[in-house]
Amino acid sequence: MEQNLTYSAAYAELENIAQAMENDSISIDELAVKVKRAAELIEFCQNKLRSTEKEVATVMSSMEEGKSHPLSK
Numbered sequence: 001m002e003q004n005l006t007y008s009a010a011y012a013e014l015e016n017i018a019q020a021m022e023n024d025s026i027s028i029d030e031l032a033v034k035v036k037r038a039a040e041l042i043e044f045c046q047n048k049l050r051s052t053e054k055e056v057a058t059v060m061s062s063m064e065e066g067k068s069h070p071l072s073k
Helices: 007-022 028-068
Strands: none
């Protein structure tokens, strides 16, 4: 997977693959390659979502801890 791939780019590529498959514009020769790429992109997106969720939870937790601190008022 590319180092600089973003979630938005991966999602857009997945949409393009899905649309091409729905429109029957992928030849049988390309189908296995496209399905493999789609699986890679799905895994990338899932990992990115999990990572982002953890980061947000960490930030939210630290914000909650800051609210209870007497000097934060």
